[in-house]
Every structure is written in C-alpha cells, then in structure tokens.
Amino acid sequence: xxxxxxxxxxxxxxxxxxxxxxxxxxxxxxxVAKQKRHLLLVGAPGTGKSMIAxxxxxxxxxxxxxxxxxxxxxxxxxxxxxxxxxxxxxxxxQEEKSFGTPLHPYEVPEFVAEKLGFRCRRCGELSTPRLLxxxxxxxxxxxxxTAPFGNLVPNQQNKKEGIAVQATRLGEDGKQxxxxxxxxxxxxxIVLTVEDLKKRKAAEAKKLRKIIVPLTRSTFVQVVGNNETxxxxxxxxxxxxxxPEIGTPAYQRVVAGALHESHEGVLYIDEMTTxxxxxxxxxTAMQEKKFPITGRNPNSAGSxxxxxxxxxxxxxxxxxxxxxxxxxxPALRSRIRGSGxxxxxxxxxxxxxxxxxxxxSFVAQEIQNDARIPHASKxxxxxxxxxxxxxxxxTENKSGLTLRLRTLSGIIRLAGDFASVEEASLIEPTxxxxxxxxxxxxxxxxxxxxxNIWSAGMADYGARAxxxxxxx
Ligand SMILES: Nc1ncnc2c1ncn2[C@@H]1O[C@H](COP(=O)(O)OP(=O)(O)O)[C@@H](O)[C@H]1O
Ligand SMILES: [Mg+2]
Numbered sequence: 268x269x270x271x272x273x274x275x276x277x278x279x280x281x282x283x284x285x286x287x288x289x290x291x292x293x294x295x296x297x298x299v300a301k302q303k304r305h306l307l308l309v310g311a312p313g314t315g316k317s318m319i320a321x322x323x324x325x326x327x328x329x330x331x332x333x334x335x336x337x338x339x340x341x342x343x344x345x346x347x348x349x350x351x352x353x354x355x356x357x358x359x360x361q362e363e364k365s366f367g368t369p370l371h372p373y374e375v376p377e378f379v380a381e382k383l384g385f386r387c388r389r390c391g392e393l394s395t396p397r398l399l400x401x402x403x404x405x406x407x408x409x410x411x412x413t414a415p416f417g418n419l420v421p422n423q424q425n426k427k428e429g430i431a432v433q434a435t436r437l438g439e440d441g442k443q444x445x446x447x448x449x450x451x452x453x454x455x456x457i458v459l460t461v462e463d464l465k466k467r468k469a470a471e472a473k474k475l476r477k478i479i480v481p482l483t484r485s486t487f488v489q490v491v492g493n494n495e496t497x498x499x500x501x502x503x504x505x506x507x508x509x510x511p512e513i514g515t516p517a518y519q520r521v522v523a524g525a526l527h528e529s530h531e532g533v534l535y536i537d538e539m540t541t542x543x544x545x546x547x548x549x550x551t552a553m554q555e556k557k558f559p560i561t562g563r564n565p566n567s568a569g570s571x572x573x574x575x576x577x578x579x580x581x582x583x584x585x586x587x588x589x590x591x592x593x594x595x596x597p598a599l600r601s602r603i604r605g606s607g608x609x610x611x612x613x614x615x616x617x618x619x620x621x622x623x624x625x626x627x628s629f630v631a632q633e634i635q636n637d638a639r640i641p642h643a644s645k646x647x648x649x650x651x652x653x654x655x656x657x658x659x660x661x662t663e664n665k666s667g668l669t670l671r672l673r674t675l676s677g678i679i680r681l682a683g684d685f686a687s688v689e690e691a692s693l694i695e696p697t698x699x700x701x702x703x704x705x706x707x708x709x710x711x712x713x714x715x716x717x718x719n720i721w722s723a724g725m726a727d728y729g730a731r732a733x734x735x736x737x738x739x
Contacts, residue, residue: 272693273627288668303582305606317537330530332352336518346521378432503520503562504564530580538591559576612670615665615670623668630643630679640694677706
C-alpha cells in the first residue's frame with residue numbers, strides 16, 4: 268500500500284468492512300443481519316466480537332414499533348399491552364380528542380341553559396356564563412329561588428369534571444335516552460350521549476400509558492453478566508402497595524428488559540455462560556419471540572403485576588471464550604445453531620503483504636476512532652506490524668500477524684498520547700517504542716527490571732497474571 272501517513276488510508280464507511288482478518292465472520296454477519304438469524308461468536312479476547320455485534324446492529328433498518336402498557340381500570344395488575352407503529356402514532360396524535368356535539372345555548376333545553384349559567388332565570392335573556400348577573404335585568408343568574416328543578420345544580424366544586432347537567436330525552440325509537448350537557452372551557456356547550464361518554468372514557472384510559480420500548484431507540488442492546496431483571500424486565504416495588512391515591516399505579520412500574528428493548532435489533536450477550544439460570548428464559552424468549560414482564564422479586568408488590576406477550580424479536584449475538592463452550596446450555600446452543608451460526612474467530616492471520624495492508628488500515632481506523640491523537644507515519648505503522656508479529660509468536664507460537672487487536676489498539680492510543688503531549692504532528696516510531704514498553708503489565712516490567720530473581724520465584728504467578736491480563 269502506498270501511503271506516507273495513516274491520513275492517506277481510506278477507511279470503509281460500513282462498520283462490518285472495518286473488521287480485519289475475520290472474513291468468514293463478516294460474511295456470516297451479513298447473512299445474520301439480512302435473514303435475522305442468531306450468532307454465537309467464540310474467540311479470544313480483543314479479536315472483534317463486540318465490534319462485529321455492533322456492526323450487525325448498525326446495518327439493521329431502524330425499529331418500526333413502539334411498545335407501551337396502558338392502565339387497565341378493571342384489573343390494574345394486568346396492564347394492557349399496546350403496540351403501535353409510526354402511522355398509528357401519527358393518527359392517534361391527529362385524532363380529534365373531543366367527544367360529543369357542540370350546541371348553541373338556544374338549542375339546549377331552557378333549564379339546562381339556566382343551570383349552565385347561560386340563561387337568566389328571571390328574564391330568559393342569554394349571556395356568557397362568566398357574567399354572574401344578567402346584563403339585561405340585573406338578576407343573579409345563580410339564584411335558584413324560583414328554579415323549578417331545585418337541587419339539580421351543576422357541579423361547580425369539581426373543576427376537573429367541569430359543569431354538567433344530566434337530562435333525558437325521548438329518542439326516535441321511543442326509548443328514553445340519557446344525555447349529558449357540559450359547559451366547555453371555552454364557554455360553549457356540548458351534549459354527550461352515553462356512547463360518547465364511553466368513548467371518552469376509553470380515550471382517557473389510553474392516555475394512562477407508559478412507553479416501555481420507545482420507537483426511537485438503538486438497535487444495539489448489550490447485556491453483561493447475570494442480572495436477571497436487566498435481561499427480562501421487572502415491575503418495580505410499590506412501597507404503598509398500589510394504594511389508589513398514594514401508590515404508583517401498576518402500569519407505571521413496568522420496566523422492559525434488554526430482550527424487549529432489543530426487539531427488532533441485536534441483543535448482544537457478552538460472556539454467555541455467566542447468564543446462568545437466565546439461559547432457559549432466553550431460550551423461551553427466542554422460541555416465542557414474546558416474553559412476559561412481571562415483578563421478579565417474589566416479596567415485592569410488583570410480583571402480582573404481569574404483562575403477557577411483550578414482543579422480543581431480536582437477533583441474538585452471543586460472545587464467549589472457547590474454554591467456556593462446555594458450560595453453555597446445550598438447548599440454547601442447539602437453538603442458535605438451528606436458526607443461526609456459530610463462528611470461531613481467528614486469533615492471527617498470515618504475514619502477507621495484503622494482510623500487512625490490513626494492519627495499516629487497522630492503525631488508521633484506531634486513530635480515527637480516537638479522534639484526539641495525530642496520524643501515524645509509515646515507519647510507525649511498520650513498527651506496529653512488527654509488534655503484531657511478536658505478539659503472534661508469543662501467544663500462538665506461530666509466525667503471522669496477531670488479531671488480538673485490543674492489545675495493539677492500546678499501544679496505538681498510548682503512542683498517540685505521547686505524540687500529543689509532545690505536540691508532534693505525527694505518531695513516530697519513538698512513540699510506538701515508548702508505548703510498547705509502557706503497555707507491558709506490571710509483572711512483565713518487574714521481570715525486565717529484576718530479571719531472574721523475580722521470574723524464577725514468580726514464574727507460576729506470572730503465567731497466571733498474564734492469562735488474566737488477556738481475558739480482561
Ligand atoms: N478484527 C478486528 N478488526 C479491527 N479492529 C479490531 C478487531 N478486533 C478488535 N479490534 C479493535 O479492538 C477493540 C476491542 O475489540 P472487541 O470487539 O471489543 O473484542 P472482543 O469483544 O472480542 O473482546 C475494538 O474496538 C477494535 O478497535
Ligand atoms: Mg468484547
């Protein structure tokens with residue numbers, strides 16, 4: 268490759284194409300994204316498992332569905348599931364939120380107009396209900412002294428319910444029909460049938476909604492370790508035991524899990540085997556593509572709350588070390604293989620000119636990702652490639668270029684920091700050398716300083732520590 272500095276190296280836009288030396292995994296990843304399959308990535312630390320999972324998520328189309336729960340007035344402990352696409356969200360937003368028919372004060376029965384404050388009880392003149400005295404005859408409009416309907420006064424105490432008068436009329440079919448006349452906030456009158464009232468109540472219940480998986484969300488959701496509620500969702504505890512006035516209503520305490528949040532996206536589980544018991548729940552979720560949300564703590568008030576069938580149609584990307592393979596639940600593993608792929612990542616590539624170019628691209632990418640360090644000269648890149656050879660020799664005992672790239676990534680960053688501090692315009696070989704030295708573990712540094720004294724007494728410890736550093 269012809270370049271003077273890493274600034275001359277073109278970096279692919281597609282994040283999958285930035286993955287180096289894992290051609291098979293990249294090829295399969297494209298299929299996984301397109302066909303919505305599952306993927307198990309098995310490989311050494313720092314070889315690109317997380318990077319590949321993120322890249323798959325980044326090429327997926329954006330999510331199309333929002334998931335929310337609604338208050339269920341009949342059974343608050345069973346919130347109603349609601350799934351809406353963008354069209355529905357738009358329509359519901361635009362939909363007329365008012366119910367009933369507006370009427371002119373002339374069109375309502377006189378007693379209604381009086382009770383709602385429009386009509387003077389003495390002279391019958393109409394005026395705005397804001398005027399307490401009739402502008403025509405001066406009578407107190409609220410004076411019920413002569414009112415024929417005694418106590419049927421509008422409910423003025425409860426502002427929220429507005430001012431309303433109930434009445435009945437004979438419908439066209441000869442049946443009695445109940446009507447409710449209301450004074451509106453804008454000093455008009457509307458009349459509502461029982462049907463209108465029901466619709467309004469349903470619409471108001473819909474407003475009691477909690478969005479648990481928003482429409483605008485990341486297609487990449489990561490889970491590390493065994494946190495059951497994080498994976499499966501939860502219903503939070505209510506210290507007031509769902510007391511209707513002081514407690515938090517059940518639907519508001521529903522929390523989605525990672526497997527719900529990754530609906531239409533990638534659920535990335537690092538160190539799959541640390542999932543423990545949750546592996547069987549994950550398996551169910553993958554089979555059903557739905558998983559209930561319920562309070563996970565049996566002693567909590569949340570445990571009686573349950574939302575069934577919450578969608579969780581995700582692409583599972585699991586990552587693990589080769590050594591852990593036997594601890595993975597066989598059922599889960601066969602599920603992944605049944606509808607997906609298992610890939611073992613490479614730990615090194617052959618030392619060819621073509622692959623050296625890939626290493627140079629990797630250096631350029633790392634520098635671009637960091638954004639705070641200068642570009643590297645060709646000589647500095649050559650030194651990184653040399654280090655890649657050395658690491659390959661010491662970890663694989665083979666000649667080639669290492670793909671344990673997190674280690675190299677660390678060296679590049681460190682060298683970049685040294686160059687930045689010096690205000691050098693490029694990362695040069697001297698910076699790389701310093702970084703390689705600095706990046707060695709404490710044990711390696713001790714070994715270099717004190718030679719055999721330490722390495723003799725601590726050989727075993729050193730080997731273990733080295734292994735630990737690699738898996739970090
Ligand atoms: N195959 C690769 N191609 C390019 N960069 C890589 C590759 N593998 C690792 N890296 C670099 O190392 C970093 C750590 O890799 P990561 O994907 O977290 O490894 P893993 O998840 O396998 O432990 C990445 O962010 C990336 O910068
Ligand atoms: Mg990782």
